[in-house]
């Protein structure tokens with residue numbers, strides 16, 4: 001049976017759209033089989049999406065040194081309904097930050113620690129001036145790492 005990878009990405013700008021597309025493309029790498037990739041904005045994603053996935057990647061901008069309000073709202077809606085059901089869920093994070101992204105990273109880690117989700121790697125922070133070549137490659141790699149790890153049963 002195929003596994004579901006849920007991508008929950010806040011995409012308020014062309015750059016963040018490009019990063020989400022790269023992540024999606026990486027997760028659908030031709031060498032990876034049996035992973036259904038579902039891309040949702042935080043506004044669209046709901047409890048049923050989280051309960052039915054085997055892995056999740058969260059993407060946000062750095063807003064006022066925190067995660068986007070949209071992603072925070074997503075967490076507020078899914079936290080208690082998912083708390084007992086999704087412990088151990090493998091997750092990845094990418095942050096598009098003009099500054100250093102540390103407040104955003106800390107805020108997300110606080111919430112996912114409460115949920116007892118499992119990080120597949122340290123959060124990816126695409127920080128500073130937008131570097132398309134580097135950031136796109138990093139997001140593609142994150143998508144492929146997650147999808148390949150789910151396929152192989154590593155995560």
Ligand SMILES: Cc1cc2nc3c(=O)[nH]c(=O)nc-3n(C[C@H](O)[C@H](O)[C@H](O)COP(=O)(O)O)c2cc1C
Pocket residue numbers: 012013014015016061062063064065066096097098099130
């Ligand atoms: C309310 C608000 C607060 C923001 N605060 C920050 C911030 O603290 N740091 C930052 O780098 N960008 C901040 N931004 C800019 C967004 O995060 C921006 O959409 C994001 O950096 C997109 O990256 P891009 O400019 O490469 O498209 C803020 C945007 C909004 C709407």
